[in-house]
Amino acid sequence: MSVYSIKLIKQQQVAEGTMAFFFKRPAGFEFAGGQSVDMTLINPPETDAEGDTRAFSLASAPHEPDLMIATRIRDTAFKRTLKGLQPGTEVKIEGPFGSMTLHRKTNRPAVILAGGIGITPFRSMIVQATEGNTGHSLFLFYSNRRPEDAAFLAELQELARQRENLTLVATMTNLENSQADWSGETGHISLELLMKYVTDLADPIYYTAGPPALVAAMKELLNEAGVDEDDVNSEDFSGY
Ligand SMILES: Cc1cc2nc3c(=O)[nH]c(=O)nc-3n(C[C@H](O)[C@H](O)[C@H](O)COP(=O)(O)OP(=O)(O)OC[C@H]3O[C@@H](n4cnc5c(N)ncnc54)[C@H](O)[C@@H]3O)c2cc1C
Numbered sequence: 001m002s003v004y005s006i007k008l009i010k011q012q013q014v015a016e017g018t019m020a021f022f023f024k025r026p027a028g029f030e031f032a033g034g035q036s037v038d039m040t041l042i043n044p045p046e047t048d049a050e051g052d053t054r055a056f057s058l059a060s061a062p063h064e065p066d067l068m069i070a071t072r073i074r075d076t077a078f079k080r081t082l083k084g085l086q087p088g089t090e091v092k093i094e095g096p097f098g099s100m101t102l103h104r105k106t107n108r109p110a111v112i113l114a115g116g117i118g119i120t121p122f123r124s125m126i127v128q129a130t131e132g133n134t135g136h137s138l139f140l141f142y143s144n145r146r147p148e149d150a151a152f153l154a155e156l157q158e159l160a161r162q163r164e165n166l167t168l169v170a171t172m173t174n175l176e177n178s179q180a181d182w183s184g185e186t187g188h189i190s191l192e193l194l195m196k197y198v199t200d201l202a203d204p205i206y207y208t209a210g211p212p213a214l215v216a217a218m219k220e221l222l223n224e225a226g227v228d229e230d231d232v233n234s235e236d237f238s239g240y
């Protein structure tokens with residue numbers, strides 16, 4: 001597996017407490033939407049027991065010029081250092097890793113179940129598929145506590161408006177604490193919600209990623225719906 005040093009271009013807030021980091025893409029680095037890298041900080045000013053390396057899904061699509069990751073900024077040595085990085089600073093990445101990439105046969109729809117920061121591999125996958133006109137029919141169920149927490153929501157809403165083959169079902173679970181207007185779905189991703197938008201649950205290939213508790217809940221839901229486990233692709237963001 002190849003190791004690259006990459007330079008930070010900029011950072012940008014993409015939701016409350018959530019930052020995207022854009023890096024210059026190294027020559028020869030190829031990946032597919034849905035894959036991840038291991039990122040290592042070089043000589044960080046502080047470190048802790050978890051060390052200087054974290055796995056991140058690439059949230060940028062393969063055809064986009066920069067590499068982008070996005071993360072919840074929590075109070076850990078790694079995240080404090082990451083947030084403090086100045087443009088031009090180098091970090092190391094190793095990869096790409098992972099086999100959670102979009103299926104090739106477009107006769108079966110893709111149903112994506114994302115919660116919170118678990119959106120990152122799917123932003124990449126969806127932008128790749130829509131820009132590349134792959135012909136996939138895509139359903140994105142995207143659950144967050146509040147609209148303020150939902151990274152890339154405005155961009156995904158715009159994409160869904162433009163592309164007939166992308167259905168976005170964003171749902172909020174804790175609107176009481178939100179200042180935002182919301183007229184979309186509420187509550188957790190449930191069988192009822194899936195059935196409201198997907199006519200035959202046995203037809204699609206499913207994708208889910210994010211904190212392990214969310215991934216486990218989504219797999220359980222699909223199991224209860226009678227979905228064949230061979231049709232479910234998942235990625236645990238261990239560490240959340
Ligand atoms: C394949 C893969 C892809 C991933 N993609 C992404 C991604 O795109 N974006 C992303 O953000 N992460 C992603 N992760 C997870 C990422 O690697 C980190 O584990 C995660 O971001 C947490 O890092 P941390 O520095 O905040 O906490 P760590 O220091 O790694 O946390 C260590 C432990 O402390 C706990 N902990 C730390 N801080 C808190 C807190 N504030 N509240 C409660 N518990 C806490 C954690 O639960 C964990 O058990 C991915 C992981 C994998 C395996």
